[in-house]
Amino acid sequence: MQSNEDPELSSLKAILIRHGITEVIPVRNAAGIGWARKRLAGEGTYKITRSIVRQIMQSRGLDPTILDAYQASRRSSYEPGTVHGAFTIERIIPPTLERPHRMFEVRCQCGARMTRWYGEILKNRHGCKACYTKVMIARWSRTEEVPHDFWRRLNLSAEQRGLAVTVTSVGLWELFTRQRMTCALSGVPLTLYATPGDPRTASLDRIEPEIGYLPGNVQWVHKDINRAKQMFSQDQFIALCRSVAEHQATLSGQGLHESHRSATSCDDTKA
Numbered sequence: 001m002q003s004n005e006d007p008e009l010s011s012l013k014a015i016l017i018r019h020g021i022t023e024v025i026p027v028r029n030a031a032g033i034g035w036a037r038k039r040l041a042g043e044g045t046y047k048i049t050r051s052i053v054r055q056i057m058q059s060r061g062l063d064p065t066i067l068d069a070y071q072a073s074r075r076s077s078y079e080p081g082t083v084h085g086a087f088t089i090e091r092i093i094p095p096t097l098e099r100p101h102r103m104f105e106v107r108c109q110c111g112a113r114m115t116r117w118y119g120e121i122l123k124n125r126h127g128c129k130a131c132y133t134k135v136m137i138a139r140w141s142r143t144e145e146v147p148h149d150f151w152r153r154l155n156l157s158a159e160q161r162g163l164a165v166t167v168t169s170v171g172l173w174e175l176f177t178r179q180r181m182t183c184a185l186s187g188v189p190l191t192l193y194a195t196p197g198d199p200r201t202a203s204l205d206r207i208e209p210e211i212g213y214l215p216g217n218v219q220w221v222h223k224d225i226n227r228a229k230q231m232f233s234q235d236q237f238i239a240l241c242r243s244v245a246e247h248q249a250t251l252s253g254q255g256l257h258e259s260h261r262s263a264t265s266c267d268d269t270k271a
């Protein structure tokens, strides 16, 4: 989500309004910041030069160097090496006609490098997406319940299938942390609280499918595992997975996979 708000323009506007100048508006242009003035009658604005802005300020008894000082301080505060929240600026990318504002090559606290405009540097105090996710997980790890939508859906579908639910939302969260937020069968990490780009993968499995959601009969598994397991008991499923894995190991031990692969790649090169 890209916000249209330009923090530098808003701050400049605020300075002018504070000095009683409401008809002059700073605008973003290819050179950085330009100026416009509200029409005396009707809607809209017209462009004015920097020297007219100075004249207006002087006519109100203001020192026009306020703006110069302000803009200089803004520029220097984004010099390479300066730190803004989780980001350190490494390089300034000057504006172009297509992109009328400066961009910054920044380094996140985690060491990752990326390009940001300063609106994003100001807003993302937690850093890059990975760091932000970490902060959110830390926040949620204090949570003592499963997500509300998950809990509601679980109860609804159990009711429709005539299954008893005697576990609690708190109990399920405790089980999730006891499982170290990983799948009980495959050990892969699970997501219970989804974030943009990181959908929920945790799924609640009944060990004995005929029995409802009772303490001791539930475990957190990856949703793909749950789907694959559906028609089997846990023992049958594990036995099935084991024979697949063992057979595959035997095949690669005999080099069958290798010969098959090289045969395929030969075909590829011919085609």
Ligand SMILES: [Zn+2]
Binding pocket: 108, 109, 110, 111, 112, 127, 128, 129, 130, 131, 132
């Ligand atoms: Zn980061």
